Amino acid sequence: MINPETLVCTRVQQAVAALYGAVDPALVQVSKTRKEFEGDYTLVTFALLKTSRKSPEATAQEIGQWLTANAPEVCAFNVIKGFLNLSLTDGFWNGMLSEISGDDRYGFAPPSDRTVMVEYSSPNTNKPLHLGHIRNNLLGYSVAEILKANGHNTLKVNLVNDRGIHICKSMLAWQKFGDGETPESSGKKGDHLVGDYYVAFDKAYKAQIKELTANGMPEEEAKKQAPIMLEAQQMLRRWEAKDPEVYALWERMNGWVYDGFEQTYRSLGVSFDHTYYESNTYLLGKEIVQKGLESGVFFRKEDGSVWIDLTADGLDQKLLLRGDGTSVYMTQDLGTAVERFDQYRLDDLVYVVGNEQNYHFQVLKLILDKLGYAWAGHIFHLSYGMVELPEGKMKSREGTVVDADDLMAEMVATAHEMAQEMGKLDGLNSEEVDQISRTVGMGALKYFILKVDPRKTMLFNPKESIDFNGNTGPFIQYTHARIKSLARRAAGQGIDPTGWIDLQRTLEPKETELIKLLAEFAPAVRQAGNEYSPAVIASYAFELAKEFNQYYHDYPILKEEVAAADKRFRTGLAVEVARILKRAMGLLGIEVPERM
């Protein structure tokens, strides 16, 4: 299917070639005409003046005349300063609409035979997920869906950080203060329960530091000597030695956490094709270090630790293996990257990880490149900004985090309340009520997060709860629901909107605008894929919904006074809008209801 903007570009190139001789296609700048001017697409002529050797106005006039005479799709033009505004025929737009409606995969690219892995979520198992994780999960899921829509074979993976000192802290605190508490005995969600003990550890730790410093020990020393910290470190060593008692406790408590995460993931609507556990992967990468040593990319210090010197690249020296031979974060990331590219024959690997790790990924790519892996340039760090509260950054240990489960429950409850107040839920059974509340509440949350550019730090103010009006998920969902309601009514009147195509039909300006927007869906999906940005899709969906609401307000569709042919056409157009809204929102992981 041809994109109208591309078509106009091609036509202009033909015109310029016929009038002035061949030009560099890059000089042909076509964009959508601004709303305040007459026309569909605009050619900016300034870049062409060297070729035409005429004034901007004269150039625009000549090209406009050539196009109306020779390009079948162009029916009119006007010139304002150096801008040539072109109007396409209703026949063209009608044809466009019928092509879109006839393509049940419209907007999705054909298979690209590229395989792309998206790693996201990657939680620690010592505490429940919070708002920052929500952004990560929604971004990862959505980006994967967008890449899929771009035709790529896509793998979603999660790398769970299930080992390390932080888990030992929770374990130790549970042993000391837990009194055998379990999710079953307390009714607490497993990840929350384990998180509570992480907090308990920190409390006890701080108390011990205070005591030690009160007795005259310097604070730095106290942090190292606090008995509970020494115990945690001891526990980590026992875990690494696979001490059966510690290992069993670790498995048990991690199990609780996984049950909790599972529930959160289900509420969020995210999923994974494969889950990695660091306890299985943390030893990977050591042979790569060996290889790097042999090839001279890495070097060994006196204490036996292995490093790479990146000072020539403007970075620092980076540790790759400790003196005792154990691996660090970078070691295992090198290992997993190599394993993944080998195992899945990846073309691209996308890491959805916060911007606090920009440096790490910069180094990772550089090292892989120096080791000679040709695919190093195909690693992409989708670096997203932090979610901040009005008071600043969230801190788990200070209890200022916005808990993921709480927030979702609150959103759903708010959606329920509002719907009830507006009487939207009258006559529905409780299952439908729950379903709609969940869809709308989660839609509001997801859209709120995904509409902003991933790179940017975003602000969340819990006191001014997330909106349900304006540029929001529910606004788009509502537009969809209204169209569905319209479609049901049409069916009741025996109106079949399929097959309404009439190339001779005269279009209202708003109808042309809607078709133009529908035609922009495919390019939007491509752009979102190239930029790894769900925000592109969110903006698109909002534009389309807003445009439709204006149209629906101004033009009757199924009212009595409307002629039969108009009823059919307008219903058909509306149904197309609903279909694309649903598809766009699907790329964001947002459901759209049939009614609300």
Added chain:
RNA sequence: GGUUCCGUAGCUCAGCUGGAUAGAGCAACAGAUUUCUAAUCUGUAGGUCUAGGGUUCGAAUCCCUACGGAAUCACCA
């Protein structure tokens, strides 16, 4: 201090491969409903695009400098 990212309306954000008079939403104010679903629509008001310089016919957009903010520069992950 080095590196990277960000700075657009009171607030939250679009626009950034250079193009016409910088756009939305929220909040404020004024309207539209015996509803084809008002979770909607219309209008008013709100701007030195942080500042200064440069490139250009043309700069919110590209380059430089300054200012302000964030992240990072661990034998944590």
